[in-house]
Amino acid sequence: MNFARSIDRPLLITGILILAIYFIGSTMFPQMLTGKYLLQQLQIASYFGVLASGAMMVILLGHIDLSIPWTMSVAAIMSTAIAGPGGENAIAGLSVPAALIFGCLVGLVNGLGVAFLRVPSMIWTLGVNAVLLGMQVFYTGGFAPQGTASDFMRAIAIGRLIGPIPNALFVWILISLVMVFILRRTPLGRYIYATGNRETATYLSGVRTRRVIMLCFVWGGFCSALGGVLLAGYADQAYQAMGDPYLLPTIAAVVVGGTHILGGQGKYSGTVMGVLLLTLLSSVLSVLQMPEGYKQIIYGGVIIIMLLTYGRAAKVQA
Secondary structure, three states: OHHHHHHHHHHHHHHHHHHHEEEEEEEHHHHOOOOOHHHHHHHHHHHHHHHHHHHHHHHHHOOOOOOHHHEEEEEHHHHHHHHHHHHOOOOOOHHHHHHHHHHHHHHHHHHHOOOOOOOOOHHHHHHHHHHHHHHHHHHHHHOOOOOOOOHHHHHHHOOOOOOOHHHHHHHHHHHHHHHHHHHHHOHHHHHHHHHHHHHHHHHOOOOOHHHHHHHHHHHHHHHHHHHHHHHHHHOOOOOOOOHHHHHHHHHHHHOOOOOOEEEOOOOHHHHHHHHHHHHHHHHHHHOOOOOOHEEEHHHHHHHHHHHHHHHHHHHHOO
């Protein structure tokens, strides 16, 4: 009984699903058993994992960031515009720092709106997303953005410094180490969980909850911009609405991993498992030539099922 209680239920469920999907997929497509395929999936999961890292920090607060798609897109467009055609502009070295600073500024705006103006995060971040969309249309005039990825962007997105291991995986590992350190080893991590559970009580205990909220949204904006930079390096260009397909899967990965959508509960290891699960699921659906619309339906269904599963479990335990 004690052993059963010690098992992390979301991790167990996600792990079983990963093995099931991989087994079923490999029976239909034997190439899934090759090392090349697995490394390719890890590379794709790395882009996805960076986005999920930022989303998880916000969801732990009981909030949600719907500005992820166009923070990604504008950051990617900005970085390629600075790099210029062929990535050979004299200031190409500033492309990545500028995009990341932009992401932090978007996160700061989100944090100010949610923490100080007390606007519901869903409404505020959706409005910010619309503003970013308008900025992009104004800048490009509705045409395809000009410019390509810089050498550094391509290196971190598709390069391989150590054998066949993609550099993007090391980027995700670095982000993961930062996440684990913050959540497990710092007062900020304890404040994040406490704010997600009872913001008012946490504030009355002396914690500056507004600052906590702002820092989490800034981190979310940073990760969204970094995800956009990685995708631009992968595609060697930025394009309009490149972030739109990633909003729902990003939230789904966090929820599937066991992070409570109302905040205060969740482990980063669960988010990693959620990312791997949805990356593998997306790969199998793509091989089956599943239309994008059906993929979104499946992602939405996964969120609903996991919310019902984990939500009902939480009520029973309470």
